[in-house]
Amino acid sequence: MSKKLKIIVVILVLVFIAAIIFLRQTSGIYYKSYSPDGQYSCYAAVSNSFSYDGPFSKFGDQSGKVFVYDEIEKKIVGSAPVEMISSVEYSEWDETSLSSRGGYSIELPRKINSNLITKYQKSTPVLNQWSLTIQGESYNVHRNKSNRLTIKDKNEKTLLKDIKYIAQINNDSLQVLNEKTEIIYLNKHLKPFTEAIITTPPFYGVCGNVSTYSLKIVESNNYYILKKAESFTNTNFDNYKTIDSINKIDVKNIYFLNKKRQLEHDGNFPALEYVIIDFGDSFGIFEEQYGIQYFDHVDSSTSPIKVKRNGLYGYYNSTRIKYLELHPYVFNLAEIKNSNDKKGYIDRLGKEYY
Numbered sequence: 001m002s003k004k005l006k007i008i009v010v011i012l013v014l015v016f017i018a019a020i021i022f023l024r025q026t027s028g029i030y031y032k033s034y035s036p037d038g039q040y041s042c043y044a045a046v047s048n049s050f051s052y053d054g055p056f057s058k059f060g061d062q063s064g065k066v067f068v069y070d071e072i073e074k075k076i077v078g079s080a081p082v083e084m085i086s087s088v089e090y091s092e093w094d095e096t097s098l099s100s101r102g103g104y105s106i107e108l109p110r111k112i113n114s115n116l117i118t119k120y121q122k123s124t125p126v127l128n129q130w131s132l133t134i135q136g137e138s139y140n141v142h143r144n145k146s147n148r149l150t151i152k153d154k155n156e157k158t159l160l161k162d163i164k165y166i167a168q169i170n171n172d173s174l175q176v177l178n179e180k181t182e183i184i185y186l187n188k189h190l191k192p193f194t195e196a197i198i199t200t201p202p203f204y205g206v207c208g209n210v211s212t213y214s215l216k217i218v219e220s221n222n223y224y225i226l227k228k229a230e231s232f233t234n235t236n237f238d239n240y241k242t243i244d245s246i247n248k249i250d251v252k253n254i255y256f257l258n259k260k261r262q263l264e265h266d267g268n269f270p271a272l273e274y275v276i277i278d279f280g281d282s283f284g285i286f287e288e289q290y291g292i293q294y295f296d297h298v299d300s301s302t303s304p305i306k307v308k309r310n311g312l313y314g315y316y317n318s319t320r321i322k323y324l325e326l327h328p329y330v331f332n333l334a335e336i337k338n339s340n341d342k343k344g345y346i347d348r349l350g351k352e353y354y
Helices: 003-024 084-091 114-121
Strands: 026-034 038-045 064-070 073-081 097-099 105-107 129-134 137-143 149-152 158-164 166-168 173-176 183-186 209-219 223-232 241-247 253-256 262-268 274-276 283-287 289-296 297-299 307-308 312-315 325-330 331-335 342-347
Touching: 026 084, 038 084, 064 084, 073 084, 073 105, 129 166, 149 166, 158 166, 158 173, 166 342, 283 342, 289 307, 297 342, 312 325
Parallel strands: none
Antiparallel strands: 026 038, 038 064, 064 073, 097 105, 129 137, 137 149, 149 158, 166 173, 173 183, 209 223, 209 262, 223 241, 253 274, 274 283, 283 289, 297 307, 307 312, 325 331, 331 342
């Protein structure tokens, strides 16, 4: 083989290798979303080889890759090729992977708690008829096919109709969303008044011995160690057991919901045992059952806890993180604004009303 021919062959091989490398490259971030606990995000990137930025390109779909990004370690931990990048919207998280039915499966370096996924994906059974009793007055509630409610007395006389929501809020008041999605308050006779009557229900403590609990966060050289003790009636705790430990790297502050590193409660007044972790530019919420979930911001002064991720808000363990605006609960309802700027309300089970 002549020297000139050898040079041509080498050039062709190099061009072929460069073309292969180029064909394998991707660019852009599309359809980004997060795992239920915020540990990971997933997104699609377009293949450079077939990218098209001409007229009507937004109406098409392109080949590319799906990536899983570790939000804790700040690195890509897996990827898979896809024929259409929009398929990432139909990905499903399970305890150990991100997958698409009949498509890719990307393994995760750390587990997602399956109970948390179930909580986010579960649907609440719809009751079409139930009873509502307040101070001896009993009513029948009926839900029609349009999801509107009709309230009837025991003689089946219609008292209210076309309302969207009704629930008792204390001993003698009801909270209602009318057909215009406006909050109104009713007394036990279903008569409206301006504001709900705020009453404090009587407290019935448990007689005899009740379980008492003490939790504390102990600081070591490299870790914050969560300890818990249990006793009966007295508060002399001497049997602390280690629950878990949290690495001190990047942690600016750590505390319980009382803003302290010690928490005590008992069976009469149970308290949430969440641990808030302040990383400075992000937050975590630790639960013994679920571990740590990560957020951009956490407001632990609200009940439920208000969290923020990727510019959207939600209530921890109560709602999805999907709202442009999320106001405090007024009794059973909180005002919301969704990503389409539509205002409405959400109840404490996470059901929306517009």
